[in-house]
Amino acid sequence: MAQRKIPMRKDIVTGEMVPKKELVRVVKNKEGEVSIDPSGKKSGRGAYIHLNVDVAKKAKVDKTFDKTFGISISDDFYDELIAYVDHQVERAKLFGNGK
Template sequence: MKTKKIPLRMCTGCMEMKPKKELVRIVKNKEGEVSIDLTGKKPGRGAYICKDIQCLEKAFRTKKLEKNLEIKISDELYERLKEEL
C-alpha cells in the first residue's frame, strides 16, 4: 500500500515546515482585502501561519506577512486577524 504524501507549508512566523492542515491560511484577494481562510481554498495570494497568536505577532513584527502577501497591513487589520485567530 502506498503512503499518501502529506503537503507541507512553512509558517510565516516561526519558519517551521508543518502539515498544511495544522496551519491557518491568510489570503489577499484581487481587491486587496485580507482575510483568514479556514478552508484553504479561497482564491488569492496566501500565507500560512500556525494557530498560535505568538506566530502571528512575530510575522507582523518582522513584516514577513506583509512581504508574503505583497500588501501593507494596518494595525486595525492586524487586530482583526488576531481576534479571528
C-alpha cells in the first residue's frame, strides 16, 4: 500500500514546516474579523501556529497575527487562542492524537 502524503504548513511564529494536524489555523475573513478555525475550512486568509502554549504566548507578545493580517487585534483574541491551544494540548494528552 502506498504511503499517503502528509500535508505540511508553515508555523508563522517559529517559521518551521510542520504537519498540518499539529497546527491550529487562524483565519481573517472579508469583513476583517479574525477567528480560530478548528475545522480548517473557513473561507478567508489563513495562518497557522503550532499547538504549543509557549508558541501561542510568543504570538501574543510579538503581535504576530497583527503583522500577518495587517490589522490590529485585541489581546482578548490572543488570550482565547492561548486557552484554545492549552485545551487541545491537554485533550491530546488524555485521548491521544487520534491515531
